[in-house]
Amino acid sequence: MSRYSVNIRELIPSIIQRLQKLLSKKNPEYKVTYADKEYDLLKYYEDLTSFYNVEINKLTKPQSTTRTINGRTIKGVECKFCLYINNNLIVERLFYVDNYNPSVRFSNDIVSTVNEIVEDIKQNIKTSDINNIWDDFDIINCYGFPHINNVRELGREQREIYLKNINDEEFVKSMRIQIRKKYFTDQQEEEISLGN
Known part of the structure; x- marks a missing residue:
């Protein structure tokens, strides 16, 4: 459940x-x-x-x-x-x-x-x-995870770190770069860069 x-x-x-x-x-x-x-x-x-x-x-x-x-x-x-x-x-x-x-x-x-x-x-x-759903939404939008399942696979501690640092611009920027490297191919990366 x-x-x-x-x-x-x-x-x-x-x-x-x-x-x-x-x-x-x-x-x-x-x-x-x-x-x-x-x-x-x-x-x-x-x-x-x-x-x-x-x-x-x-x-x-x-x-x-x-x-x-x-x-x-x-x-x-x-x-x-x-x-x-x-x-x-x-x-x-x-x-x-x-x-x-x-x-x-x-x-x-x-x-x-x-x-x-x-x-x-x-x-x-x-x-x-319901609280978890809104937390998922915040993590996806802030850090740029490509899919909800990527967020659901996070451990509890990692989720807490992401949520706690959601307003820390340097942390968010660093994590967005790591997430892009982990989940996106070079072609997808170019499309994302052009879109931003």
């Missing part, structure tokens, strides 16, 4: 709070209506496990643990929030849920909460990507 970096640090505390609240919810909603028919997702799961005689019961509450982190004692069921984009791990955080309710996993509430979290992350990435 985002070319350069995905920074959702400011969202993580609220995401974890929402997940903790959700996973400890006492009376989640299990019923869903589809094609004018009502289904109870929890009952459906229970019926399937009973019918197929499944031994693994996802309704059993996992063991609660107690940890001391930064001088604070935290107890609850250990859970993990992970964000992957294109099979790349972006964020991974452990958190603990006191009064964990395993049946929440079969509720409508989990779907709506996860959808809200996904929308928040997408909006954050979209905002970040």
